[in-house]
Amino acid sequence: MCLRRKYGRGAVLPSKYALELLTIYAWEMGTESSDSFNLDEGFVAVMELLVNYRDICIYWTKYYNFQNEVVRNFLKKQLKGDRPIILDPADPTNNLGRRKGWEQVAAEAAFCLLQVCCTTVGPSERWNVQRARDVQVRVKQTGTVDWTLWTNPYSPIRKMKAEIRREKNFGGELRISFQEPGGERQLLSSRKTLADYGIFSKVNIQVLETFPPEILVFVKYPGGQSKPFTIDPDDTILDL
Structure with a gap:
């Protein structure tokens, strides 16, 4: 809502679903899917991903994987596309990173990282969240x-x-x-x-x-x- 007010209702921005998936990914990688975590550390991890959105390439293999040749070839083609790439966990044809507006979100994320709530999270406390899975x-x-x-x-x-x-x-x-x-x-x-x-x-x-x-x-x-x-x-x- 904050970005909508700043850039206007007609602004093209990443979908809420894309940001939710990015948050889930950060939680999975940063805490190994633990129910107990520090909210400030999680917020910083997501903001850092958004700042580096040009390198994001994430997907899940719970409902599809690389075993089938047709699916494998399609996935490899998808993953070679322009980033950010955030594939829908249930539908690999849906790349949620394709929408525009990531530049604005990255700028706001960079601003957030300068605020007191983020600067109190020290380097040793930061989640180890890579921009892509190993x-x-x-x-x-x-x-x-x-x-x-x-x-x-x-x-x-x-x-x-x-x-x-x-x-x-x-x-x-x-x-x-x-x-x-x-x-x-x-x-x-x-x-x-x-x-x-x-x-x-x-x-x-x-x-x-x-x-x-x-x-x-x-x-x-x-x-x-x-x-x-x-x-x-x-x-x-x-x-x-």
Whole structure:
């Protein structure tokens, strides 16, 4: 109501339902769905999400998931869209973040965070609410057993590489790549995040360890899938 009075009845603003879902998400992530929580801390968590609305990408998998191929492909397409993305828990076709007016809400949220009621919440008391849920990453390497890790889409890929290096005791240069069905295999840059590649759900990555002067090549198979290989620049095609 406060925003309606300030910007007028005709102003296009995010729906109440979208803000309610955002609040539920903050509560789930910040308290692990606990019934006992500090209201001030929860308010600050929601305001911080609103300030960073351009990075919000949240969804629920209680009433739909990625097991069905048709639903999975649709969800992945939805999650690659412009953010904020807030998918209706009961209807993945309904992206509640699509409406305009988030800029105004973010400005008001930033103002709220400067008020006394918010500044009394110290850093150690703040809820750990990410702008997107952690995703499962299945690490594949030819000749080894698959390994699974969890990471946040907004965490730098270099951190994921460091975790893989520790787990696998790699000493060479790590090259990691992924390929969506029907797409081209892409090399993941250490300077970027999974979010930069539109990855907000379970993904398989291929890991390859190289040593100078080896180079990385992708070999495409008839079915459209490609695999990475390391070769020496002086190797012949027959060697590959």
